[in-house]
Amino acid sequence: MNHLIILIGLATLHFLTGYGILNLFTIKLKLLPRIALAIITGILVASMVPFLLQLFYIPITISTVFGTLGMLTCLLNIKTAIGLRKVRPRLTFRPRLKLYELPAILLIGFMLFVGAWRCFYYPQYTRDGNSGPEPIAAYAIREHTLINSVFSTNLESTNNQYKSPFLTDLQIIYQYAGFPFGSMWLPLLVLCFYIFLYHALSEKLHPLISGLLLVFFIFTPEAYAYTFLCLFDYTNMALLFLGFYFLFRFFRTRQLNEFYFSALLMSFSVYVRSETLLLIAMATPMMLYSAYRSKEKAGKVLLHIAAFMLICTIAYFLPVQLYNNYYLPKGLAVDSMLNKNITNLSPFFNRLSDMTSILMFGPQGKILWGYFLLIFMIFLVAELIFKRNLDKEARNWLIAILIIYTGLALLGFLFPLITLQDTTKRGLFKLLPLMLLFVANTRLLAKLSERIRKWEGIV
Amino acid sequence: MNAVKLNQLLSQVALTFIAIVALFIFSHAGVNKEWFAKVVSYWDDYQEQRQSNKTIEEIREERLGPSYKISKMVRETFEARHIKNPVILLEPNTYVEKTMGGIKMPEPIIFYYFTGIKALWTNSTNVNEATHILRLKNGQMQIDTISSPGALKQILNFYKPYPQSL
Numbered sequence A: 001m002n003h004l005i006i007l008i009g010l011a012t013l014h015f016l017t018g019y020g021i022l023n024l025f026t027i028k029l030k031l032l033p034r035i036a037l038a039i040i041t042g043i044l045v046a047s048m049v050p051f052l053l054q055l056f057y058i059p060i061t062i063s064t065v066f067g068t069l070g071m072l073t074c075l076l077n078i079k080t081a082i083g084l085r086k087v088r089p090r091l092t093f094r095p096r097l098k099l100y101e102l103p104a105i106l107l108i109g110f111m112l113f114v115g116a117w118r119c120f121y122y123p124q125y126t127r128d129g130n131s132g133p134e135p136i137a138a139y140a141i142r143e144h145t146l147i148n149s150v151f152s153t154n155l156e157s158t159n160n161q162y163k164s165p166f167l168t169d170l171q172i173i174y175q176y177a178g179f180p181f182g183s184m185w186l187p188l189l190v191l192c193f194y195i196f197l198y199h200a201l202s203e204k205l206h207p208l209i210s211g212l213l214l215v216f217f218i219f220t221p222e223a224y225a226y227t228f229l230c231l232f233d234y235t236n237m238a239l240l241f242l243g244f245y246f247l248f249r250f251f252r253t254r255q256l257n258e259f260y261f262s263a264l265l266m267s268f269s270v271y272v273r274s275e276t277l278l279l280i281a282m283a284t285p286m287m288l289y290s291a292y293r294s295k296e297k298a299g300k301v302l303l304h305i306a307a308f309m310l311i312c313t314i315a316y317f318l319p320v321q322l323y324n325n326y327y328l329p330k331g332l333a334v335d336s337m338l339n340k341n342i343t344n345l346s347p348f349f350n351r352l353s354d355m356t357s358i359l360m361f362g363p364q365g366k367i368l369w370g371y372f373l374l375i376f377m378i379f380l381v382a383e384l385i386f387k388r389n390l391d392k393e394a395r396n397w398l399i400a401i402l403i404i405y406t407g408l409a410l411l412g413f414l415f416p417l418i419t420l421q422d423t424t425k426r427g428l429f430k431l432l433p434l435m436l437l438f439v440a441n442t443r444l445l446a447k448l449s450e451r452i453r454k455w456e457g458i459v
Numbered sequence B: 001m002n003a004v005k006l007n008q009l010l011s012q013v014a015l016t017f018i019a020i021v022a023l024f025i026f027s028h029a030g031v032n033k034e035w036f037a038k039v040v041s042y043w044d045d046y047q048e049q050r051q052s053n054k055t056i057e058e059i060r061e062e063r064l065g066p067s068y069k070i071s072k073m074v075r076e077t078f079e080a081r082h083i084k085n086p087v088i089l090l091e092p093n094t095y096v097e098k099t100m101g102g103i104k105m106p107e108p109i110i111f112y113y114f115t116g117i118k119a120l121w122t123n124s125t126n127v128n129e130a131t132h133i134l135r136l137k138n139g140q141m142q143i144d145t146i147s148s149p150g151a152l153k154q155i156l157n158f159y160k161p162y163p164q165s166l
Helices: A002-022 A031-046 A049-055 A062-076 A078-088 A099-121 A133-143 A166-176 A185-202 A207-218 A221-225 A231-255 A257-271 A275-281 A283-291 A298-326 A346-360 A363-369 A372-387 A390-415 A418-441 A442-456 B004-027 B030-051 B056-081 B093-099 B109-116 B151-157
Strands: B087-090 B118-119 B133-139 B140-145
Touching: A002 A031, A002 A062, A002 A078, A002 A166, A002 A185, A031 A166, A031 A185, A031 A231, A031 A257, A049 A062, A049 A166, A049 A231, A049 A257, A049 A298, A049 A442, A062 A078, A062 A166, A062 A275, A099 A185, A099 B004, A099 B030, A133 A166, A133 A207, A133 B109, A166 A185, A185 A207, A185 A231, A185 A418, A207 A372, A207 A390, A207 A442, A207 B004, A221 A363, A221 A418, A231 A257, A231 A275, A231 A283, A231 A346, A231 A390, A257 A298, A275 A390, A283 A390, A346 A363, A346 A418, A363 A372, A363 B030, A372 A418, A372 A442, A390 A418, A390 B133, A418 B140, A442 B004, B004 B030, B056 B133, B056 B140, B056 B151, B087 B109, B093 B133, B109 B118
Parallel strands: B087 B118, B087 B133
Antiparallel strands: B133 B140
16 A cells, blocks of 8 residues: 555656646647656656766765655746646546446556556566666665666676666666565556557547557567566657657647657657667658658758757767766777678678568567557558558558668667567567557548447437 | 437447457457466466565565575575675586576676675686685585685686586
């Protein structure tokens, strides 16, 4: 019970932090997805606090961490407070849950709950966690610094100490808050992500179909496992998806606040997994094409895209270049990990082929992703056969899928240390929500939704 | 209740039925069936774990397995012997696999996480800093002092045919 109260308290804190950011960017959403997105954003801000304290050599203690977090929350909400003075918010919430939404929601709720319990009850036991972020977090609590005695041990068997401070920071915060194993931020993030996805799906589809699609998405065993195994990939997937979601919203609305909010979310995803920067860079032609279609001035467009990439690059530079090389006892030379034989492209095509034939559509694919990839392929083919061309929104999601698909192979080519069965496999998570949104934007499902709505009204 | 509202209610009930049937079929189809049964078994775990009075330490032992228990025993041994700042040489996993199948020695960083004691592998560049060796023999744990550089050399030669692995 105590832990539940603590979790609600932390969720409220994250919400307030994130709410301030959403207000700064004037992001308009319905109430539930707004709350969900605010919490996700708040978690990401929190995940930077011990890291920022470390950058300024401020001791990491319960008071400095929560004090900084509280101060940040206040600063981020100055605009909110000013807004409250001018206009009193009307908090009207009319739940419009229909009976037929319940089966999917209950099933999802069940799966979320059992995963959350495992997160709460067990310590983390993944090798990647225990050979880097977990011990650094445990000793940071004792020694009040991220650069602690863990770095005096022999680290030749691992490079996980160089991974983003994201995971370490959240483990510290949640252990300070009173959780024995500190992983409860993950189910909170997953819950909010599901809420947001359900909202995104329901923008176009009948809620019955949204619920079913979300269940199909959750029935991907490999990704589901990472809703209670605390690593970087699930969060990275969620943030990159949210980044694309707001980028595509910007393509429709041309509202710059959405463009820069997308940049913020994508920079968070870079902070969580640094190599995501390359995937985002690969999305810049999409931004250019969208600007070209809307006949905007080239100079202005290039400036905004440069600013977008700069925001994401800062999220790469701080933990990877600055922190790893100038703060940690032994730096990490990223260039030393680069493929030396860049002219030989066969590893790129081999990786692409292995990803497709082994990880995605081979026998292992079914174990990893259940029937989700098959569902995606069926809808893609059906849409092309029956509707001939794709909806503009669906096309955007498909391009994003192609970017990630080729980008993962490119990363495997550029960095031979990126193994097929570990990093690339988990990197494929990033495809899943994009595929889900592609399916949701097919004309076939739009038509089916329309028919259900009509039938629902006139039976 | 007018006819329109009744019809809407009926259509909602029909859609609910469709949702239940679709979810049931999907969760029991092919590979989903076995996997979903595993997820359902987590509920049984939850009920059992909620009732249990296990301490945090016992939960750790349960989850992290033999390598955690061995690491803990090493720490207790050193505490009992009042030995300060030991550096433990760990046997290669390929050797441990051969002698004590099913058990893995943790990496130095994980050993430190579990115990607060520094450890080394036989192929570590600073292997000459090792002060003790942890041996697993016939289901027993044995900690020996490495008395001299010569003794260390002998030990390393013994493990040479066994490469390190995670």
